[in-house]
Amino acid sequence: MLPVPELPEVETVARQLQPRLAGRKVHSLRILDARLRNGRTPALRGRKIRGVRRSGKRVLIEFTAAPRHRDDLYLAVHLRMTGRLLWVPEHAPRRTSHLRARFELDRGTLLFVDTRRFGTFEWFRSDTEAAPTGVDPLESGFTPRRLDELVLGVRQNAKAWLMRQDKLVGLGNIYASEILHAARVSPLREIASLTSVERRALHRSIRRILSRAIENCGTTFSDFQDARGVSGSYQSLLAVYGRERLRCGRCGGTIRRIVQQQRSTFFCPACQR
DNA sequence: ATTATATCCTGATCGC
DNA sequence: TGCGATCAGGATATAA
Numbered sequence: 001m002l003p004v005p006e007l008p009e010v011e012t013v014a015r016q017l018q019p020r021l022a023g024r025k026v027h028s029l030r031i032l033d034a035r036l037r038n039g040r041t042p043a044l045r046g047r048k049i050r051g052v053r054r055s056g057k058r059v060l061i062e063f064t065a066a067p068r069h070r071d072d073l074y075l076a077v078h079l080r081m082t083g084r085l086l087w088v089p090e091h092a093p094r095r096t097s098h099l100r101a102r103f104e105l106d107r108g109t110l111l112f113v114d115t116r117r118f119g120t121f122e123w124f125r126s127d128t129e130a131a132p133t134g135v136d137p138l139e140s141g142f143t144p145r146r147l148d149e150l151v152l153g154v155r156q157n158a159k160a161w162l163m164r165q166d167k168l169v170g171l172g173n174i175y176a177s178e179i180l181h182a183a184r185v186s187p188l189r190e191i192a193s194l195t196s197v198e199r200r201a202l203h204r205s206i207r208r209i210l211s212r213a214i215e216n217c218g219t220t221f222s223d224f225q226d227a228r229g230v231s232g233s234y235q236s237l238l239a240v241y242g243r244e245r246l247r248c249g250r251c252g253g254t255i256r257r258i259v260q261q262q263r264s265t266f267f268c269p270a271c272q273r
Numbered sequence: 274a275t276t277a278t279a280t281c282c283t284g285a286t287c288g289c
Numbered sequence: 290t291g292c293g294a295t296c297a298g299g300a301t302a303t304a305a
Contacts, residue, residue: 057299078300080300082284115282116281116298117282118281154275154276155275163299172299261278263299
């Protein structure tokens with residue numbers, strides 16, 4: 001199973017890149033896939049990387065101003081399905097398939113590899129401009145009250161709602177199922193019909209599942225020099241996703257797979273009401 | 274205005 | 290063994 005980058009995976013990528021890239025000077029950027037050139041690609045020569053962090057589901061790379069470029073610059077990399085940001089120390093000229101862009105740095109190279117080419121580059125001049133529209137579920141502003149406001153008047157089912165990036169930013173197909181299971185809420189429930197007790201459980205589950213995933217993602221993506229970079233223990237954390245017909249670890253019921261919004265949803269009908 | 278659906282893309286897997 | 294069909298899903302454009 002491929003670890004599709006949702007919030008915890010993107011957080012992990014950003015945390016691992018930060019110490020390696022912060023302070024590095026950029027010699028050049030070569031974009032090899034024209035799809036990554038939406039509008040103008042700003043000049044990078046002479047800029048340094050100030051830092052790398054997560055912004056919603058995107059990796060935000062912050063560049064300093066430079067003598068010839070007076071403004072700060074921000075690049076938001078959206079990994080979508082198969083995008084990988086790989087840091088290669090020194091000059092290790094490796095043959096990499098699906099290479100879409102490469103940053104030559106004063107020490108090492110940053111590669112953007114993306115088999116399915118869904119990934120995107122977006123350039124911004126300030127971090128407010130780069131900020132996502134939805135609420136970050138791990139920020140302090142995401143309170144139970146805020147959740148109440150966000151679901152107000154929405155008539156979608158709980159699964160579809162959780163994946164709306166204009167409400168909460170960062171959840172995808174896998175964690176949406178996991179969170180609903182943790183909250184004991186059926187994915188079929190209309191989101192605005194949840195009781196206050198259920199909404200409270202949902203809020204808790206969103207934060208708990210994401211935090212726990214972040215704690216464990218170090219083992220999911222452990223090695224940025226390996227283009228595969230993915231190993232096993234991720235799967236053992238999943239309570240329902242990909243576990244159709246298996247037993248629910250909480251109640252012993254049988255996990256079911258249904259299709260919502262053309263996407264698989266996994267849940268336990270016995271304990272998710 | 275809000276919600277549902279088709280589309281992008283390519284490697285892996287499935288069925289015959 | 291081979292080959293076409295199907296599946297996977299984040300976000301967006303388009304349709305309802």
